[in-house]
Amino acid sequence: MxxxxxxxxxxxxxxxxxxxxxxxxxxxxxxxxxxxxxxxxxxxxxxxxxxxxxxxxxxxxxxxxxxxxxxxxxxxxxxxxxxxxxxxxxxxxxxxxxxxxxxxxxxxxxxxxxxxxxxxxxxxxxxxxxxxxxxxxxVDDITDDLILKNLYILVANIAGLETGGTVGALWTEHNGLVSALSEEILQIQSALAARQVDVAGMIEALGDTFLADPDHGTRGRSAPARLARALAHANRLGLGVPELRRIATDHTA
Structure with a gap:
């Protein structure tokens, strides 16, 4: 057997x-x-x-x-x-x-x-x-793929606390928010992975993933916990991440 x-x-x-x-x-x-x-x-x-x-x-x-x-x-x-x-x-x-x-x-x-x-x-x-x-x-090295998947999940869920709706609408109607959150999340991911990240390339790839399934919802049940974990990493790493902190103040208890 x-x-x-x-x-x-x-x-x-x-x-x-x-x-x-x-x-x-x-x-x-x-x-x-x-x-x-x-x-x-x-x-x-x-x-x-x-x-x-x-x-x-x-x-x-x-x-x-x-x-x-x-x-x-x-x-x-x-x-x-x-x-x-x-x-x-x-x-x-x-x-x-x-x-x-x-x-x-x-x-x-x-x-x-x-x-x-x-x-x-x-x-x-x-x-x-x-x-x-x-x-x-x-793939031989999956780290960048993991960072992109993390970016997708974190931006969709955390931005969804503020906007709700779908990832397609998030990308087309709230691109400034997406960019600001992406830059902060990629700061965290880069520090955690001890790896340089192509920020512009990652944000472009994020848009491709959002538009590949544009009707997918943003905020999920795990969104507050994901935000809390991101902020815990940022605090430990000494990163400012003002947009993440603003959303935590405005949209979580």
């Missing part, structure tokens, strides 16, 4: 990946809140892939709990994530995907762009998603 795939967290995205892996003929072992990662590792000591599919807020706790035998076969898909987030847990070369599709509880899967994927098990991930009609592209 082929080695199983472990999926930690079986929310909407985790379920999509589980479906894809099952369709490739691979057994899937889900780890939910009711199951212990350590206990699962006894049953499945060397999975082909251990995909961490929990939300951003739970990522740190899960990475700190991973058994050593899994650390060379980890997969990651979270938003608001950059290489230092896994490097500090001695995860050297994970398989990472910047997900450009969405699955809501009451809808099908909406794909915006092919999702970039990097790492030693990128082919495994691409094979699974292809069974669902989803596209990927392989």
């Amino acid at each position: 082929r080695s199983p795939i472990v999926i930690i967290g079986l929310g909407q995205l985790g379920a999509v990946f589980a479906h894809g892996f099952l369709r490739t003929g691979r057994p899937v072992m889900p780890v939910t809140r009711e199951l212990s990662i350590r206990e699962t590792a006894v049953e499945v000591p060397r999975p082909d892939l251990a995909l961490v599919a929990v939300g951003e807020a739970d990522l740190e706790a899960v990475l700190s709990e991973l058994p050593d035998a899994w650390r060379d076969r980890i997969g990651l898909l979270q938003n608001e994530m950059l290489p230092p987030d896994w490097e500090k847990h001695d995860i050297v070369e994970p398989t990472v995907i910047a997900v450009w599709f969405e699955k809501k509880r009451t809808t099908g899967i909406t794909e915006i762009f092919p999702s970039p994927v990097a790492g030693p098990r990128a082919n495994l991930v691409s094979e699974a998603l292809a069974t669902l009609g989803l596209h990927t592209r392989h």
